[in-house]
Amino acid sequence: MKVAIPLGIGILLIYYSLSSATTQERAILWNNIKDAPPVYIAVSLMFGVLSHLSRAYRWQYLLQPMGYHPKLSNRFMAVMAAYLANLGIPRSGELLRGALLTTYEDVPFEKAFGTIISERIADFLMLLLVVSIAIVLQTDTLLSYLHEQNINPLYTVLFLAAGVLLIALGFKIIQRAKTGILAKLKDFMAGLVEGMKSILKMRNKWAFIGHTFFIWIMYILMFWVIKFTIPEISYASTGVILAAFVIGSFAISVTNGGIGVYPISIGALFIFFGFSKEGGEAFGWIVWGSQTLLVLVLGALSFLLLPILNRKK
Template structure:
């Protein structure tokens, strides 16, 4: 079994404090920006005697009221969708592990499920650390080699990347106009004293198009030059590391398609279910909050993609970055910034408090009890 480097408790604690500070700092700056915009909006409404004047003295007061007024029924469905995604993730992981050693390892799916929840909990403390805690937890109770489990995590994440890229491509096709308007700084701006939502020039973001276009062109040139000078580049440590990552990616793809036809079907089925549930988490949350309840499936798809980018950035569970991304996505559809910010926090903290923290801690408690007298079948062969 491969040995893993263990951090000292002090180093782990300092890393936790660092990442938590980063997440809270980002969230604070996002809040400060939204607070300033909220106060400006309230002053405008007061000066022009608009209907629906601000009822709250601060954005924080509004957030408290918005949380309290959210529908518990719809938030329950949001949590249910997330937990169903994790059931499918555990079953998909079980299929991958079943491929190891010619099907020698037949694990309990509930061990994979609770190990997954423990991984999410650890991710809140140290971004990406859950990717090690998850297989390490399963290895402890299923007596499996950790290095082999780490290989299945790589394959699992590769499939997630493929699914996310597919969803981004689908969103680009279905919501091209909205994305174009966002990049050009044109968005449905909420008129403070009127109900209709016209398309206005919000700010000039055309530089983003030049940046994306330039980045794409630079990427193509790098690939061409990399192919021409591949022999020389492979002598460099950094190039060897990148090439190794590319080989791991390809090995993960081959692992998926090495599954037998029936197992491949279920692997793809669970992959679709995982990401469908992720989308439903955003869409169902719309109905929990009045200002977003009117939004449709396409809006849910675009906001979901924005939120996914926010989660990918390494802060604790996407804290701060998720709020930035989701708020920007909702503004495209004319939702006021204060309401968009409130929605992003309702969705973020519902999932993290009730699911990641609640079920993560429950996993820590249940795993020793569920495996008290459990002996994996493959260990009996020795």
């Protein structure tokens, strides 16, 4: 149900969006996508690859304090395989990523997964920074749009804070257990905490921070450069593009990989700023389609090459 329901919602949204449009609107949407200059899409894909490489490289800074030095190639393929898994089952990629490093690099799963949680915390802080910049640049219009769409980012923050508190409470309960299943979980949790604490033990803190900023700059650039594929959207200001990026960041988690929701949300935001629905949705489809294709290709190749390049494992 966790897989089928979000996927079904995404497909229904695509159907509703296309069926509610007139024949002329569908033709304009298709022509915008079809006539998009490939060079800008290629540059966007390049920025996407650089962000994924930087993520794989940054991972080593969290693993080093625990004495693990996995190959960059294995780290990169684990990252791409995780992104591919998330397209099928949301949030399953983090588990798969840790499991792949355990399989091919002998890093205990709980420690690998702990470092991934630390990464997500750093990325969440970056998302908050981008949201803050977008709100400063487009305060009135962005807040009005969020209100009209019944989207309240504060709920997301509160939900995550509640999750952190529940996890902390769970840790306390498990630490006090002496027998039974909870006692068996204690060693696993100890490794998980060690992995999370690795961010505090890094010798290369500034390099980690630098890679974190680089990853998010690449995210924004791969999004921003696509505006030049749609003549109408090419005149959009940096504030509008950042606002669209923020909306897309929230929308992509609603369904599997943002299918259906992502381009429709992007289109709705551009309409709010005075652009046409066809131009806005075409922009969303090009961004979503190109990056999803990148994940499908690199993720599939990673699944194929991991066992081949690690035959001894």
